[in-house]
Amino acid sequence: MVNQLSRFYPLPDQFELSLLQYPVLRNAGLFKPIALHPVVHPSFTAKNIRVDILRADQLHPVISGNKWFKLKYHLVQAKREGHTTLISFGGAWSNHLHALAYCANRLGLDCVGIVRGEELSLASNPMLAEADAWGMELKFVSRAQFRDVRSGLRPLLDALKLTRGYVIPEGGDGWLGMVGASTMMAQSIHGVSRYDEVITAVGTGCTFAGLRLGLPTSARLIGYSALRGQWQASAMAHRLQLCGRVGPWQLTDHYCRGGFGRSDKVLLSFIDEFYEDTQVPLEPLYSAKAMMGLMDRVQQQVIKSGSRVLFVHNGGLQGLRGIAPNE
Numbered sequence: 327m328v329n330q331l332s333r334f335y336p337l338p339d340q341f342e343l344s345l346l347q348y349p350v351l352r353n354a355g356l357f358k359p360i361a362l363h364p365v366v367h368p369s370f371t372a373k374n375i376r377v378d379i380l381r382a383d384q385l386h387p388v389i390s391g392n393k394w395f396k397l398k399y400h401l402v403q404a405k406r407e408g409h410t411t412l413i414s415f416g417g418a419w420s421n422h423l424h425a426l427a428y429c430a431n432r433l434g435l436d437c438v439g440i441v442r443g444e445e446l447s448l449a450s451n452p453m454l455a456e457a458d459a460w461g462m463e464l465k466f467v468s469r470a471q472f473r474d475v476r477s478g479l480r481p482l483l484d485a486l487k488l489t490r491g492y493v494i495p496e497g498g499d500g501w502l503g504m505v506g507a508s509t510m511m512a513q514s515i516h517g518v519s520r521y522d523e524v525i526t527a528v529g530t531g532c533t534f535a536g537l538r539l540g541l542p543t544s545a546r547l548i549g550y551s552a553l554r555g556q557w558q559a560s561a562m563a564h565r566l567q568l569c570g571r572v573g574p575w576q577l578t579d580h581y582c583r584g585g586f587g588r589s590d591k592v593l594l595s596f597i598d599e600f601y602e603d604t605q606v607p608l609e610p611l612y613s614a615k616a617m618m619g620l621m622d623r624v625q626q627q628v629i630k631s632g633s634r635v636l637f638v639h640n641g642g643l644q645g646l647r648g649i650a651p652n653e
């Protein structure tokens with residue numbers, strides 16, 4: 327994997343070393359190996375498919391799952407460039423902003439979270455309230471202003487009078503986020519070459535792209551988007567094209583259940599049943615949708631008997647609080 331990455335990014339090892347120099351991060355256990363467990367579920371057993379789960383959700387209670395991997399090299403880069411303020415973006419329930427607020431707090435950095443939705447406030451949800459308590463300065467902007475960021479950041483930063491700071495793209499995305507995500511597998515306890523398929527939930531697509539870079543080409547990567555829109559597959563094709571030759575992948579919004587943040591009784595009871603069967607906790611924004619996708623793939627026999635599948639659990643359980651189904 328390191329070889330594959332060094333083709334276009336020669337630095338991950340150095341980056342990793344500079345991260346270890348932050349005692350607070352080291353002591354937080356963020357560099358410990360991530361456990362990989364078999365998922366024992368009657369549907370998988372019936373079809374003779376072995377499913378393992380990468381429990382990245384267990385990495386840390388707040389900086390959980392993929393969020394740490396996407397953030398880590400951004401933190402190093404910010405320090406290299408001498409920044410003392412981190413700026414980033416997200417929605418009201420953003421696991422990314424929540425994790426970032428916590429990191430910044432532990433590292434003694436200032437941070438600003440630009441939140442989509444001018445009607446929101448600190449009282450809107452416990453994620454925002456906690457981010458605020460950790461010292462993140464929250465700026466609530468309209469959806470239109472938020473959207474405009476995609477065509478250029480400067481006007482919004484100027485309007486918010488943010489003249490200095492290291493900007494981390496929404497969700498921790500960007501080249502450094504992607505390279506960070508590519509190291510997720512490397513931090514697992516076991517190797518990865520033996521999987522026929524790897525399954526992950528998709529938001530910005532950063533984790534998916536990173537996994538594709540980090541995985542051997544023998545493994546097919548399947549992504550289940552939490553957002554509605556076919557545009558994502560072509561955006562991903564474009565993104566991966568910039569990375570050179572990558573292994574097979576598929577991205578679908580078939581299990582988004584109406585779109586981002588949408589949930590329903592079927593999804594919620596799936597979460598309960600899955601937990602009863604396997605003791606693996608899922609959340610309705612991402613992981614449950616992806617697991618439903620995998621379940622169908624197994625039941626419809628798209629995956630051959632005898633195959634080995636890896637499900638990447640990206641965390642997000644901290645965002646569960648107070649989410650009600652919107653039917």
Ligand SMILES: *Cc1c(COP(=O)(O)O)cnc(C)c1O
Nearest residue numbers: 529530531532533612640641642
């Ligand atoms: C953020 C998040 C994702 C999406 O990751 P992207 O890199 O934005 O695609 C998936 N699952 C969980 C639990 C998340 O918190």
